[in-house]
Amino acid sequence: MKMKPIHVALCLLVLISVGCTPDPKSGKGFTLPEGDIQRGQQTFATLHCQACHTVKGVTFDTLESSADQKMVALGGAKTKVQTYGDLVTSIINPSHRFATGYAEEEVATDGExxxxxxxxxxxxxxxxxxxxxxxxxxxxxxxxxxxxxxFHF
Ligand code: HEC
Structure with missing residues (x-):
């Protein structure tokens, strides 16, 4: 059977719309309200994030960090935008993806x-x-x- 162009077009449309349906587990539609930078810095210190992290351009009171803990640098210039989706994921689901630029054994144990x-x-x-x-x-x-x-002609 030969397909008429209209059928080909309809098939393509179906394929495209199926391809565009977001995965229910995707982060699409996720929006955070505006946060407070100053309060965030205090929270960072209160929760002792600086035991394992430095933040570019910010000095925290040093905390005793265990000697085998590699300090992971946050902030600074990156080639890719760190979206808040990336940051939230890094904080609440840290094993989802590891910070780049470190050997896995420095930042993870058994994939965690x-x-x-x-x-x-x-x-x-x-x-x-x-x-x-x-x-x-x-x-x-x-x-x-x-x-x-x-170039001039
Ligand atoms: C016990 C050490 C430790 C503490 C405490 C800690 N982190 Fe981490 N964090 C890590 C390690 C190790 C990594 C790298 C592995 C990974 O990406 O999960 C990391 C990764 C991250 C990343 C992703 C960095 C990147 O370049 O992808 C962010 C963001 C982050 N941490 C934020 C925080 C915040 C905010 C706190 C405090 C609420 C905190 N961390 C407390 C050890 C720690």
Missing amino acids: SKMRRYNNEMTVQQLIDLVAFLESHYSVIQYDQTRYVP
Whole structure:
């Protein structure tokens, strides 16, 4: 049987719309309210995040961190935007994806992040403020645009 163009078009439409349906487990539609950067910095210190992290441009009172704990640097210039989706995931589901630039054994044991679990003690407001604080310390590296010499006819 030969397919008429209209049928081909309909098939394509069905395929495209199926492809566009988001996975129910995707983060699409997730929006955080505005957080408070200052409060986020205090929360960072209160929850002792600085036992394992440095934040670019911020000095915290040093805490005793266990000697075998590799310090993981947060903030600074990255090639990719750290969305708040990335940051929330890193905080409440740390084993989902490990920070890049470290050997796995430095940051994880048996595939589990060495990060402390906060889900039973952190309030949602603390999480929102922490994300606002961290986000304000990330920047995205801008590449210089390639310059083209104008060509005159
Ligand atoms: C016991 C040590 C420890 C503590 C305490 C800790 N973390 Fe972590 N954290 C880690 C390690 C190790 C990693 C790297 C592995 C990973 O990505 O899960 C990490 C990763 C992260 C990342 C992802 C970094 C990246 O570049 O992808 C964020 C964001 C983060 N932590 C935030 C926090 C915040 C906020 C707190 C305090 C509420 C905290 N951490 C407390 C050990 C810790």
